[in-house]
Amino acid sequence: MTRDWKRFLPFLISPLLLLVVWWWATAAGWYSDDVLVSPAAVLATLQELVASGELALHLKTSFLRLLIGFGTGAVTGVLFGIWMAISPRVEAFVLPTFQGLRQVPTIALIPILILLLGVDESFKVIIVVKAAFLTVALAAYDATKGVSRNYFEVARIYHLPKTTLYRKLIIPAITPPVFTGLRIAFSRSWTILVAAELLAADSGIGQMMQLGREMFRLDIVMVGVVITGLVGFSIDKIFKWAEIRLIPWQPAVKA
Amino acid sequence: MQNSFYKWIPDWRGWVLPILVILAWDAMSRLDANHAYAFASLGQIWAGVVELSRSGELLVNVQASVQRALTGLLLGASAGFLIGSLVAVSRTANILITPVYHAIRQVPLLGLVPLFALWFGNGDTSKLIVVSLSAFYPVVLSTFEGMLQVDSKFREVGQVYRLSRWQIYRRITLPAALPQVFTGFSLALAFAWLSTIGSELLFTAGAGLGNLMMNAQEASRMDILIIVTFVIGVLGYLMSLLIKLASAHLFKWRQVG
Numbered sequence: 286m287t288r289d290w291k292r293f294l295p296f297l298i299s300p301l302l303l304l305v306v307w308w309w310a311t312a313a314g315w316y317s318d319d320v321l322v323s324p325a326a327v328l329a330t331l332q333e334l335v336a337s338g339e340l341a342l343h344l345k346t347s348f349l350r351l352l353i354g355f356g357t358g359a360v361t362g363v364l365f366g367i368w369m370a371i372s373p374r375v376e377a378f379v380l381p382t383f384q385g386l387r388q389v390p391t392i393a394l395i396p397i398l399i400l401l402l403g404v405d406e407s408f409k410v411i412i413v414v415k416a417a418f419l420t421v422a423l424a425a426y427d428a429t430k431g432v433s434r435n436y437f438e439v440a441r442i443y444h445l446p447k448t449t450l451y452r453k454l455i456i457p458a459i460t461p462p463v464f465t466g467l468r469i470a471f472s473r474s475w476t477i478l479v480a481a482e483l484l485a486a487d488s489g490i491g492q493m494m495q496l497g498r499e500m501f502r503l504d505i506v507m508v509g510v511v512i513t514g515l516v517g518f519s520i521d522k523i524f525k526w527a528e529i530r531l532i533p534w535q536p537a538v539k540a
Numbered sequence: 541m542q543n544s545f546y547k548w549i550p551d552w553r554g555w556v557l558p559i560l561v562i563l564a565w566d567a568m569s570r571l572d573a574n575h576a577y578a579f580a581s582l583g584q585i586w587a588g589v590v591e592l593s594r595s596g597e598l599l600v601n602v603q604a605s606v607q608r609a610l611t612g613l614l615l616g617a618s619a620g621f622l623i624g625s626l627v628a629v630s631r632t633a634n635i636l637i638t639p640v641y642h643a644i645r646q647v648p649l650l651g652l653v654p655l656f657a658l659w660f661g662n663g664d665t666s667k668l669i670v671v672s673l674s675a676f677y678p679v680v681l682s683t684f685e686g687m688l689q690v691d692s693k694f695r696e697v698g699q700v701y702r703l704s705r706w707q708i709y710r711r712i713t714l715p716a717a718l719p720q721v722f723t724g725f726s727l728a729l730a731f732a733w734l735s736t737i738g739s740e741l742l743f744t745a746g747a748g749l750g751n752l753m754m755n756a757q758e759a760s761r762m763d764i765l766i767i768v769t770f771v772i773g774v775l776g777y778l779m780s781l782l783i784k785l786a787s788a789h790l791f792k793w794r795q796v797g
Contacts, residue, residue, distance in 0.1 A: 299636040300643060320659065374553075381554030382561075389773040390734040392650075393750075395741065396757040397765045401578055476648035483653060483742055491651070498654035506654045514647035521646075 322504045327511075330504040339493070340512070347478060347489040350406070354413025355474045359467055362418040366425025366463075367455070383423065391416045391477050395484060404485040409478065416477045417470045424466020428459035461532055468524040475517055490516075580763035588763035597752065598771070604747035606775065608664075609729075609736040612671025617728050620676040621721065624683025628717075629709060641680060649674050649735055653742045663745035667736070674735035675728035682724020686717030719791050726783040733776045 304324060310316060311323035318326075334340040369375050369383075395412060402408040432455060440450050482491025490509060497505030562582070569579035580588070592598040623641075626633040649670060656666040690713050698708040740750020749768050756764035 295635045296639045299640050303640060377551050377553040378556055381551075382557045385558070385773070388777045389769055390737055390776065392734060392738040392741065393753070393769050393772045396753045397762070397769060400757055400760060400762055400765060472648075476650060479648045480650040480653075480738060480742070483650065494651065494654040498657050501658065503655075503658050506658060510647050510651060510655055513651040514643070517648055518646040 319501055319503060322507065326504050327507045330502075331508045331511075334493075334505070334508060340508075343488060343490045343493045344512070344516075347482065347491070350409050350489065351413060351474060351478055354410045354478070355417045355471055357410075358414040358417025358419075358474070359421045359470060362421030362470070363425045363463060365418075366422035366427075367429050367459070369422070370426045370429030371455075380426075383419070383426075387419060387423070391419075391473070392480055395481060399485055409481045409486065409489075412481050413474045413478050417474050420470035420473055421463070421466050424470070425459065425463050428462035428466070429455060431462070432458045461528075464524070464528050464532060468521065468528070471520055471524060472517055475513075475520060479513055577760065578762065580761075580766060584763045585766055588761070588767050592764065592767060598767075601747050601749050601752045601768075602771065602775070605736050605740065605749040606779075608667060608671055608740075608748060609732045609779070612668055612736065613675045613729055613732040615668070616672035616675030616732065617679045617725055619672070620679030620724070620728070621683050623676075624680040624721075625687065625709070625714075627680070628684045628687035629705070629713070645677055649731075650738050650742060653739065657743065661745070662743050666743050667739040667746070667748070670739040671732050671735050674731040678727040678731060679721070679724045682727070683717065683721050686720030686724075687713050689720070690716040719787075722787050722791065726780065726787065729779055729783050730776070733772075733779060737772055 307321075308324050311321055311326075315321075331340075369379055391412065394415065398408045398412055402411065436454055436458070440454060445454075478489075479491040479494075482489040483495045486492040486495075490513060494506050494509035494513075497503070497509060565579055566582050568575050569581035569584070570576070623637060627637050627641075628634075652673070653666070653670065656669055660666040660669060694712050694716060695708055698712050703711065736748070737750045740746075740748035741754055742750075744751065744754065749772055753765055753768050756762075756768065
């Protein structure tokens, strides 16, 4: 245990060094407050935003959008991806459109959605739904397509009922890759949501940063940068942790 | 004979959905004045194409965006390759650089936009930094991992032959890792294109397809938005195709993914 800790210690050198340089640069007054605020000032702003409940409110709004959008997109995406993979007819009709849509970055759809839906809630949720749905559907499609034909043949020979086929074969086989798809989709959803909130929103963590940008409040922007980074990091870690816990038949993923 | 001929005709069923969507869209635009405003008819879209190409607006902005994406890709990928190599070869560099790299990488790229806007302004400098960063991240990772995965036996052979560290890197590690470096490079291209459009939407100054879109959105020009979105998709596809062809050509000697 202690040895692990000791091995880990050197990796703290450079972040600490960076912090010291940052603190020193502001303390020496090399830069004005519009360019670089001190770590202490950022911390103070963070405390202020936490105490006033402002940060919690923004985060709550963002999380709500993220969860609704991602939940809808992910569930429909998994189902649709599997459907597309097992039905040749659905595949022939839909896959080309999917491949075409994939070429357009989600963020490029933001202006069209704003024009169609306005800047209220629905636009931000729908852009997240789109980001999650497409990523997850393609992951589920690829995963199901990747299940070896031999398994299906054996299942057919044994006249395996459809439900057993899904429960015992398809679902266990595709869970690991689909889970990876979900993790990637979640981090994409988070990125696109922050971007959408920067562009047009009345609340949310992205809007908080945008407001900070407009008021030249570097401290608020930096709090936002740190918070969005922490959120992205935690989400990724939670998914990886769940992956190990929920999929015991999958060799542990690398941290 | 017949079979090979039919192979070149794409399955007609794939066209049904897009055509239905287009027809439904066009029908929506003809419903009433309100819908005509939100949905652009096919005629309007075509008129928009003519207008944009006559004025040269499309060309100017395409040029600006593609140039930005490629410049950012070049800068970011070169820096990423250097840092990735350094981290793979030197333990000290690994200890010093890796934590900072992973910490910064956690921030959603476009989340850095407000910060860069305050530091570097609202125009081309900030856009280029965002695009370069987006290309930087995947190349660092793929270079590092590619070099780490090179069988240590190969390097041991180099040591037996008393090659210098540089020679081992140049003659053994680098060639063996190159295909994976290139995989990271093609990922970087996709990210660079995405972040080019994203940064142009968020930094309002200057030219670019994203800027053209923001102006069109403010003017409620759905026809222009649709055209530009289509162009963005096609350009992204062409660039990734180019990379794929280059990779197939460069790595003929080795099976890549």
